[in-house]
Amino acid sequence: MAMAAEKESTGEVDLESALLPSSSVESLPLLAHSTRSRQHSHLRSLRRSASNTTSQIAIVGSDPCPIESLDYELIENEEFLQQDWRSRGRAHILRYVVLKWTLCFLLGALAGAAGFLTNLAIENIAGVKFVVTSNMMLADRHLWAFGVFAASNFVLTMFAAVITAFFAPAAAGSGIPEVKAYLNGVDAPEIFSPRTLAVKVVGCIAAVSSSLHVGKAGPLVHTGACIASILGQGGSRKYRLTCKWLRYFKNDRDRRDLVTCGSAAGVAAAFRAPVGGVLFALEAVSSWWRSALLWRAFFTTAVVAVVLRALIDICHRGKCGLFGKGGLIMFDVTSDTIAYHLPDLPPVIILGIGGGILGSFYNFFLEKVLRAYNLINEKGYGYKLLLAATISICTSCCIFGLPWLASCSPCPTGISEACPSIGSYGIAAPSGLFIPVILTGATYGRLVGMLMGSRSTLDHSLFAVLGSASLLGGSMRMTVSVCVILLELTNNLLLLPLVMLVLLISKTVADALNANIYDILVKLKGFPYLETHAEPYMRQLTVSDVVTGPLLMFNGIEKVGNIVHVLKTTGHHGFPVVDEPPFSDSSVLYGLILRAHLLILLKKRVFLPSRSLFGIDVSKQFSADDFAKRGSGKHDDIEDIKLTAEDMEMFIDLHPFTNTSPYTVVETMSLAKALILFREVGLRHLLVVPKSSSRAPVVGILTRHDFMPEHVLGLHPSLLKSRWKRLRFGKTSLNKVFCDLC
Amino acid sequence: MAMAAEKESTGEVDLESALLPSSSVESLPLLAHSTRSRQHSHLRSLRRSASNTTSQIAIVGSDPCPIESLDYELIENEEFLQQDWRSRGRAHILRYVVLKWTLCFLLGALAGAAGFLTNLAIENIAGVKFVVTSNMMLADRHLWAFGVFAASNFVLTMFAAVITAFFAPAAAGSGIPEVKAYLNGVDAPEIFSPRTLAVKVVGCIAAVSSSLHVGKAGPLVHTGACIASILGQGGSRKYRLTCKWLRYFKNDRDRRDLVTCGSAAGVAAAFRAPVGGVLFALEAVSSWWRSALLWRAFFTTAVVAVVLRALIDICHRGKCGLFGKGGLIMFDVTSDTIAYHLPDLPPVIILGIGGGILGSFYNFFLEKVLRAYNLINEKGYGYKLLLAATISICTSCCIFGLPWLASCSPCPTGISEACPSIGSYGIAAPSGLFIPVILTGATYGRLVGMLMGSRSTLDHSLFAVLGSASLLGGSMRMTVSVCVILLELTNNLLLLPLVMLVLLISKTVADALNANIYDILVKLKGFPYLETHAEPYMRQLTVSDVVTGPLLMFNGIEKVGNIVHVLKTTGHHGFPVVDEPPFSDSSVLYGLILRAHLLILLKKRVFLPSRSLFGIDVSKQFSADDFAKRGSGKHDDIEDIKLTAEDMEMFIDLHPFTNTSPYTVVETMSLAKALILFREVGLRHLLVVPKSSSRAPVVGILTRHDFMPEHVLGLHPSLLKSRWKRLRFGKTSLNKVFCDLC
Structure with a gap:
């Protein structure tokens, strides 16, 4: 030495x-x-x-944990060259190709099913809650209604917080920062484990159902990435669910490709936006991209779309409880004929500038709130749960109380701004950022539209879409993917020029003020993210x-x-x-x-x-499996x-x-x-x-x-x-x- | 030494x-x-x-010319480090950033204008020709009509062929293979010169107007790339149009970024598909891609969209002759409500498989025809022009003659297959591949739809769109970009699942048979394309x-x-x-x-x-400009x-x-x-x-x-x-x- x-x-x-x-x-x-x-x-x-x-430690979810770099280098040693299946002819290559596409198919199907189940569960739980509360309100039992509403929210939030804090701390939060860091080459233990997957799905259902102002897009991206990682490593060794055939994928390169497809599938499942999902993975989370990956991610999201459509078709026959009465986010502008002229541009430009400023302010405020939450979370389980409980009660009060302050006009849609979406994030429960931003943005846009009044001929629903776009552009700083996701949500291509304009303006304004939300989160969590x-x-x-x-x-x-x-x-x-x-x-x-x-x-x-150089022939004592990369976050320890x-x-x-x-x-x-x-x-x-x-x-x-x-x-x-x-x-x-x- | x-x-x-x-x-x-x-x-x-x-020689357009590699490496020598503006503080960086976005803006505006002018000229020339011929037909002077039709086609084709052959051979053909090779790091002289640009625009107008079955998408991509390259090198030194400020862009990296944006702008201008343009550049032509480029290309295509819309608005006031009566390609499915069910899938799948087979056959046949044309072209100018003339006359005969063979039913739309689109390409005139494939595909789809008859409830226009998608998937092998371009063309998002399905099937089938059309062309032209x-x-x-x-x-x-x-x-x-x-x-x-x-x-x-090591201080004799990379294809010669x-x-x-x-x-x-x-x-x-x-x-x-x-x-x-x-x-x-x- x-x-x-x-x-x-x-x-x-x-x-x-x-x-x-x-x-x-x-x-x-x-x-x-x-x-x-x-x-x-x-x-x-x-x-x-x-x-x-x-530091070699990063905050995953709400807990600090050790991190490790991934290695995309081809390792060329005698042992590996002998064992490498790529030099072993057609049968291996054929098996590899078939497996790869099968995995993508399974990934799409499972991510689609997960997205559907999440949606189904949320709509049923939230629906029952809503029906019970509404009935009590109609019977003028307002205090009882509030009690039931707040109690059910409290129970759901606490359930999400408890399973997250005690079983899988890595499942806390949106999950997109972890996926983004992983695709940049930073691995943290447990972020893609089966336990994290289970808690993520259940916790997300509970958290979203509990009326917290959180979304399911982020958790679904994390879910997709978890499924991809578990599929790629051939199940979990811990739970004795492994598959010998999958040893081709036991390296960081193939796993990276799968996780990229998984995150695309997650977005596709959250918004029913297959093209938007691919572009989201390309623009927002991945650090390496190849043309071949575009094609594979597209295949995966196409499977997601088909699975979702099939499952929703089954539901429409009426076997899914309250499902389908709410549905995914729907901007109701499909039927409108969009016409806009030069005089409509100034309000749209103002909307874009405002969205950019609000978006960067949102990012700024979110960072401050999360820093405060981190200080509380560090004090232990008790404080974590206390924080979750406090937020749940506050949110219940806001949602239930605020409509009383306003008269019964279309105006109250504006209030979810007054009860900031920001306050409800950062607790130890799986929760997304994307949908809150869309909803807050829609509210903002509608508000601007109403303020414009008769000065603009544009529809208020159009303003809502543009408001969402401006806030997404200002907060997430994505362009093409937000464009396509919004188009797929609204189902109206005539919006495209206006959406592009708003996105360009709000992103430019916000970029001049601070970084995008995921970069802030990745930095806050301490991941050593490697910039291009x-x-x-x-x-x-x-x-x-x-x-x-x-x-x-x-x-x-x-x-x-x-x-x-x-x-x-x-x-x-x-x-x-x-x-x-x-x-x-x-x-x-x-x-x-x-x-x-x-x-x-x-x-x-x-x-x-x-x-001496001429020792025993050691190569026969090893198989390729011995040197295969272990699953995410797992490795041997010298002390053992x-x-x-x-x-x-x-x-x-x-x-x-x-x-x-x-x-x-x-x-x-x-x-x-x-x-x-x-x-x-x-x-x-x-x-x-x-x-x-x-x-x-x-x-x-x-x-x-x-x-x-x-x-x-x-x-x-x-x-x-x-x-x-x-x-x-x-x-x-x-x-x-x-x-x-x- | x-x-x-x-x-x-x-x-x-x-x-x-x-x-x-x-x-x-x-x-x-x-x-x-x-x-x-x-x-x-x-x-x-x-x-x-x-x-x-x-070989160090490749066929650019229809002529062989020497090629050179591009260099994206950071060159670190004492001289460069001293001169490098990046280490010179804010003013330079600010100027660089402002210039970069200004160039993108100019690029978008110019590409949009070029696309509009091309369209305007084609529609006016072709329109006048059509009106004159139709009037003669109505007056039962069929032979005269044919004479005028064939003669005008002949003159237009010969005009395109002559200017291409004598002034700018690099302007021949689609241009996408050259752009793709450039973005992969292979530079050929004159491919982006002002002369090529001028001949490309004029030649494309003449060739498309002459009823040849050729498109303008490829030429517009090349036009966009030319504009980008000329802008980036600060004009042309030859024509004394240079700009000192643009020295920041005198390197291969910045030029690559600009050319990528230029090709996106070209597609955006050809189809009025801004998002599709960005994705086309990403999927089909570029070899290196970064997140920042997505944003910049998106900005460029947004400018294209705005410029096109503004120019078309002006035209709609009726100052543009016959413009707007034909318009861009329009699939008339906007107003239909698309509904499809499980029984509709088998015909769609068959369509996809057929499209894949036809697409790969198209590629195969195109390669053979181009090889034959190359043999003819190699013999000199006379043969080049003779080839163009022959094809023009054949095409005139086909277009004029074939409708006589069929009865007056909707069926004759099927004939452009009988007069193969393939036969009209490869002559020394600027001509694109994209639109012929779309048209042929639409015809194929409609034919399948008619064959299905009452067995399918799907609309024939829907079959046409799916036919285009299947042939594009089978020939160009693009997925996400074709999807988005077709959506932007048809303006109907409900088609998305079917388009995705067809694309997946046809690409898979065709990939099993041969390579994609651009790879075939790049290989045929002898560019040393570096695969991933x-x-x-x-x-x-x-x-x-x-x-x-x-x-x-x-x-x-x-x-x-x-x-x-x-x-x-x-x-x-x-x-x-x-x-x-x-x-x-x-x-x-x-x-x-x-x-x-x-x-x-x-x-x-x-x-x-x-x-001796301690010579004169040489560094003061040079400025950064001396070592700046010269424009595409230009370099000093030792013999001079x-x-x-x-x-x-x-x-x-x-x-x-x-x-x-x-x-x-x-x-x-x-x-x-x-x-x-x-x-x-x-x-x-x-x-x-x-x-x-x-x-x-x-x-x-x-x-x-x-x-x-x-x-x-x-x-x-x-x-x-x-x-x-x-x-x-x-x-x-x-x-x-x-x-x-x-």
Whole structure:
């Protein structure tokens, strides 16, 4: 095992440690390393303020949990190449293709069914509640009516909160930030587990039925992603529901594709908008997209549409209780003939500007409220439930009480603004953002329409649609997908030009004020989201400026004790493997080995008695399944592997299990350029090699965290004081435009 | 200058040339190199059959012309970093952002206007022709009518053919293959020049007016791309229409974004389908896509929609001659209430299957016809014009004659199938494919509907829409974009489920038979199109297996004579720069220098008298504009640079102009994995470095051509005989499914 120092930001090299032949370090006790690195980091701290300020913990739902990066790199080692089914001819490829489309079909069918069941349950529960309350009101028993209304809401909310808090905290909230982070390459345990799926569906039904101002679109996206992930990993190992055939999909790339299709299916199920679902997945949640994926996502959402239509057809025969009397969101503008002229444009433009301002204000306020809720939630289960209970009672009071304040005119539709949608989110229950925004926006639009009065010839229902569009544009900042979803909801294409205009205006206005709602949530939850574009200051830094040491490496044939020690004392997930003389003519970077693969080697005890190249043939002891990527959030732990003192003195030949062609960049490359490679190819580890061949063959490893602005600015606080700070962290309105639109 | 041998496919290294210190080769006459390389390649030919079978020539329009790769890499050299406006603060960034959106606005406005003018001119010319002919027919002067009809068609066709053949051969054909190839990173001269733009618009008007069965969608996409490219390069230097401010856009990345928006604007203008335009650009033409681009393309197409609406509104006041009496394609199903039930599905499924088969047959037949036309076109201008004339007369005869054969029933709409749309394409005139496919598909659908008779309750107009969808799905293989374009054309969202079903079926059926029409055209034209997915055999090859030598390198300070000789004798566009002792402690890869930059250095004569590091400060002699990428297809030529014998003995310090951080891969990486990097990051050159540091610091350069199946299989003909051949080159139907859908 060897240690090489990283290059300093000034470009000077710590020659002492870099020139130290790495093989000679091997015999040093490991404690010495850490002492050395401590001295080293002390030296470094003269120039840098902190070693790593980015956390490996993110808030999933309402609880903090450890996170991990995903790896989309092709791992090329001897073992994998031998086992790889892609090189095994037609039968495997055929099976893979058939399975892939079957999975998409199943995914569409299940997501459609889940969407339908959610809707059915919500409408029946909310419907019964409504009927009972209304009957009591008609009998003039207002206090009783309020009591029943508030009590049922309270019970439903508490039920949702309790199952979420105690059984699956990862199911709390909208779920879209988690899905978005996953598709960006950040994995958190339990976000796609069967338990989360179950709680998500049941909790969403309870939360929406309880008259909270929350939606089901987000939860359905999360549900779709859960179904996709569970299908892809071939069921759950925990519940002994696995399928051998699905081993083709046990890697992050195929899983990413499935989860993308799953999120498209979720939106399609929530709005009955198959095209809108595909575009939503493309525009709002996915970080990587290919043409082939468009086609597959389209297939999935088409299945969703067919399943939904079939199930609704069955329901229309009257076997589904109160279903179908409310239905999905319906803007009643289908029958109207839309005609608009130049004089109609000013109100529409005003509506768009207002929607943009309101949308960004909504985002701003939501962030503040969620921060406050997080403080409360951190105090424990009791406080979580108390928060949920308080919100439920407040909401009941608002909904029941506010109509009394207004006269019986069409005006009261305006009140759901006065009872802000914002206040009802952030509690530990599955709840979506999309539909509240649509409803609030529709109310806002209708209000504007009424204020316009006779000055505009446009229909009020049209104003409602445009209001929704403006608030969606201002809050979620989606364009094409919102356009298509609204068209699919309203079933009227003549609206298109006006919807586009409103969206363009509101998005532009809101982008000048703050970030979109999902980016705010992803950031608030602490996911290390990798942006496509580089920050301007990243062009001024080289990769060696951000690499933090000490770098831990293994020899091609490494002592078991060293491996165990390194795995126990560090949290790194990848280690360079370096061959030293006499095993090679000079110090050569053999490749990169993953922690997960090392753990498998230790578990299987493929040990050699001595440091020799010609050991036993280890490849026959493994099948491809051994190295298949485990399900989301699951991995082995070094603490679970028990080895004897004798084992510790033995050796492992790492060569057959090392990825021999990791992607590398030269240490003088700018951080911005390295980010392009890291982001576009979807890497987990990126090796940094020295410019000169006379030094150690690798000088550092870049991971996702090294590209995070917090980390980079933590290492180089001087950048914060420079002009780049003003560009990125300033409060002026144009900054966001720069970063978003460049 | 030095030469290093590439590694052989067996993994052995030609030690003699690899270990030869590169500095010592410098004094060898260059002739010796080629002798050596000839010997070397003779040795190599024992294992490999050919050195490079991919052509650097492609057929643009109907003429062959040289092509070049585009480069999306960030070039990091001292000169560029100093000049780069991104590091120059807010004013530049603000100007960039404002300009970018202004360009999109102008692009939308101009593309909208071009679409409108094209439509206006076509309808007036065709309308006058129709009125005159009809009047003669009504007066029973049938022969005269035919004479006028055929003569006007002949004149129009010949006019289109003459201007295309003599003034802008690049304007021939649909133009979408050229745009698709450009967006994949292949540039051909003149494809986006002002002359091509002018001929494209005028020629398209003449060709469509001449009753040829051709469309305007493809030409409008090309027109949009032309406008985008010309706007982005700040006008044309040739016509002295340039703008200094636009230097921010003088690089391939920004130009790619603009051209993508331009192609979206073209489709939006052709069909008045703004959302469909964006999706068409995403699905059918672009190779790289980002979320930010979606938003920008959407803005552009929104402008197109507004401009079109405004212009049409003006026309409706009756100042545009015959315009508006025909209008854009209109499926008259808006007013119908669409109702369909389970029994309606079988005919729809049959329609889809039939459409898939017909679509793939259309593609197959089109390819054959175009191959035949190419043979004719190659013989010279006379043959080109003769071909156009023949087709014009045949088409006139068909259109005029065939209705006489049928009785006066609705049936004759079926005849445009008998007069195949295919026969009228491929002549040297701007002509699109999209609308012929829509029309033929509509005819096919109506025919199926009539054959169904009373067995189906669906409307015949609905069958026409579904027929169009099935043929589009079968021929172009687009899904989401065709869906949305058809919805925007028919203005009826209730069709969506049926359209989706038909598209899914026809695309699946057709994919099993052959490739999509644009891929066939791109291949036929010889563009080296870089696919997203790797072929299965690419996993079996390492990058060193496909690198063809000899590799030409430069020293950090290189003799002018050597540079000139290399530039004159090779066509390479990038050369590694290697520092040798005593300028560095060992042989070090300093970076990569581009041919274009070398030419600028030679032109400016920034020469040093001797080989010393501390020469004159060269950086002040250059501005960022000098290194800006020239317009599409334009570049300096080494033959234009006159240097004296004295100059030839001097030196150039290449260091400040060398890209110091080119992307590199290790020689043992599989070709499939290198392709991922090459394709995702959008590279032009990818350096291959050796595994061991004891050898020359670079062993080869990969370019686009090295990833082309023809090149790889030319080098390794044994792969053709292996099972991979069957997978890729076999005739069985599943192969295409594997490659397309994996």
